[in-house]
Amino acid sequence: MNHGLILPIVLPMFIGCLLLFGARLSMPVKRSLSLSSTAVLVLLSFWLMWQADQGVLQVYALGNWQPPFGIILLLDRLSALLLVATAVLAFFALLYATRGDDERGRNFHALFQFQLMGLNGAFLTGDLFNLFVFFEILLIASYSLLLHGGGPDRVRAGLHYVILNLVGSALFLLAVGVLYGITGTLNMADMAVRVAAANADQAPLLGAAGLLLLVVFGLKAAFLPLYFWLPRAYASATAPVAALFAIMTKVGLYSILRVYTLIFGDDAGMLANMAQEWLWPLALLTIGLGVIGALAANSLHGLLAYLVVVSVGTLLAGLALGTPQALAAVLYYLLHSTWIAGGLFLLADLIARQRGEKATQLIQGPALQNPHLLGILFFVGAISVAGLPPLSGFIGKLLLLRAVEPGLQALFLWPVVLGGGLATLIALSRAGSTLFWRVGLSQLDSAELDRGRLLACIGLLLLSPLLVGLAAPLLTYVEATASQLLDLQLYRQILLPGGAS
Amino acid sequence: MEALFAAALGILTASGVYLLLRARTFPVVMGLTLISYAVNLFLFAMGRLQTGATTVIGASAEYADPLPQALVLTAIVIGFAMTAFVVVLALRSVGEMKTDHVDGRESAR
Numbered sequence: 001m002n003h004g005l006i007l008p009i010v011l012p013m014f015i016g017c018l019l020l021f022g023a024r025l026s027m028p029v030k031r032s033l034s035l036s037s038t039a040v041l042v043l044l045s046f047w048l049m050w051q052a053d054q055g056v057l058q059v060y061a062l063g064n065w066q067p068p069f070g071i072i073l074l075l076d077r078l079s080a081l082l083l084v085a086t087a088v089l090a091f092f093a094l095l096y097a098t099r100g101d102d103e104r105g106r107n108f109h110a111l112f113q114f115q116l117m118g119l120n121g122a123f124l125t126g127d128l129f130n131l132f133v134f135f136e137i138l139l140i141a142s143y144s145l146l147l148h149g150g151g152p153d154r155v156r157a158g159l160h161y162v163i164l165n166l167v168g169s170a171l172f173l174l175a176v177g178v179l180y181g182i183t184g185t186l187n188m189a190d191m192a193v194r195v196a197a198a199n200a201d202q203a204p205l206l207g208a209a210g211l212l213l214l215v216v217f218g219l220k221a222a223f224l225p226l227y228f229w230l231p232r233a234y235a236s237a238t239a240p241v242a243a244l245f246a247i248m249t250k251v252g253l254y255s256i257l258r259v260y261t262l263i264f265g266d267d268a269g270m271l272a273n274m275a276q277e278w279l280w281p282l283a284l285l286t287i288g289l290g291v292i293g294a295l296a297a298n299s300l301h302g303l304l305a306y307l308v309v310v311s312v313g314t315l316l317a318g319l320a321l322g323t324p325q326a327l328a329a330v331l332y333y334l335l336h337s338t339w340i341a342g343g344l345f346l347l348a349d350l351i352a353r354q355r356g357e358k359a360t361q362l363i364q365g366p367a368l369q370n371p372h373l374l375g376i377l378f379f380v381g382a383i384s385v386a387g388l389p390p391l392s393g394f395i396g397k398l399l400l401l402r403a404v405e406p407g408l409q410a411l412f413l414w415p416v417v418l419g420g421g422l423a424t425l426i427a428l429s430r431a432g433s434t435l436f437w438r439v440g441l442s443q444l445d446s447a448e449l450d451r452g453r454l455l456a457c458i459g460l461l462l463l464s465p466l467l468v469g470l471a472a473p474l475l476t477y478v479e480a481t482a483s484q485l486l487d488l489q490l491y492r493q494i495l496l497p498g499g500a501s
Numbered sequence: 502m503e504a505l506f507a508a509a510l511g512i513l514t515a516s517g518v519y520l521l522l523r524a525r526t527f528p529v530v531m532g533l534t535l536i537s538y539a540v541n542l543f544l545f546a547m548g549r550l551q552t553g554a555t556t557v558i559g560a561s562a563e564y565a566d567p568l569p570q571a572l573v574l575t576a577i578v579i580g581f582a583m584t585a586f587v588v589v590l591a592l593r594s595v596g597e598m599k600t601d602h603v604d605g606r607e608s609a610r
Binding site for chain 1: 521526529533536537540541543544546547548549568569572575576579580582583586587590591593594597598603604605
């Protein structure tokens, strides 16, 4: 049994507790503790990714109970990929926060570590109820992080976010309860076996529970009828928190991918692939409405928040297609959209600091102190998000468009994705020209460009060319991930004694 | 017993949803609490409703499933923490925005 599997959960938990007990420690000590823990987490995630790439499912049985009894942690290529996405994003967001944003409220670093614990736990667990518990951990940390810095805007957005997610948690419990009541298990692999063997009486109830879960995950992932909380919450959060939240919608997408390929996947008999028919139209509508929101946004933060919605729609479209090629495209695009969205939120804050009271509202403001540097960064980020060559957004979208067979699906997907890209480009060029060109003569000399903040922002945005440079090995990895996900026999083997390492 | 149990859950949930839609922070918190009660009872019932059964397999013909009880316990603890958080947040929002409407402003009449 590989004890490395539990480290991404235990390490942030331990450091988080340490930071709580040492709340009176000096700020530099807290910062170095938090940063070094996150740096270790980055190395750890890459090591786990290398382990997962050996192609064997690794199972960590807590308390050494033979699955399906007890809770297991499950490391496959998908969870390792998301661990890497989280750790890298978190490292740069934290680097940004240590330059001053962490002093705007108490216990920022402890909360940040607990947030990482919840995220890593949600990606690693192989147990449905345990997934609920880790969701709650990451949510309660995210509630406090969202409110970090205070102010009426954050409280208002936070209240909506908290209440919605509490209702979501209630629905999650109902769904898990029904699934347990019928299948008698909470282990996802075991549940997949029981769902596949379910008789005709049980199928409708199982289906209802499955779709209830889809509502819960949809609330987290923020797709069509359930995304209305997102723009305000993301736009009002402090920059490093907004950057970290770029991974939060991916938790929902990850759960959809996990539950609807494994439990309600190809083998599920009557219920096979039941989510996909719902996801397909919702995904396309989400892209459409996200783009309209982006065009109508009156601040850069609002615009970026709607771009997160657009990326969720794009990812969801790939999930709904469900072919190995589409899933591989989704996983590549997921890395890209997480990191670049995070980088753009940081960049928006850098711009806001040089515009004083106007912040990132798209109106004429004071001239920026470093228009060229910030302008180039904005250009790189915008090209990448809109999906123009040569950066990573282009490759992601290209892969997705190529994954769909010519036919009715292509007829819907191509215009929506390409039109969405065009409208994104229009929204971003309008925002960019207002922020960089339509400026007054005076400069604010209060805000110097901070080197550390700049480094964090550049670091995240430069991941886009890096994703292009490393596209070949990465694509091999995501293709292997997609085929592993669809190979359900592999997951069933973990239930046999000695069936998994 | 099943009918009584189901009716109780239905009434709890309906009252909870009604209060949730009042859009004032205190009724919303009460509504969330009622819904979480209903959910906890529901989870509990997923181990099947029976009286006098032991939790040991083989000790008697019928046995009670102990797992939902553990799940309910976890759910209660989490729900309690969340309720505490939302109460504090509601107080803060009244302080910051001078109204207890969840949107932070009175709706136009």
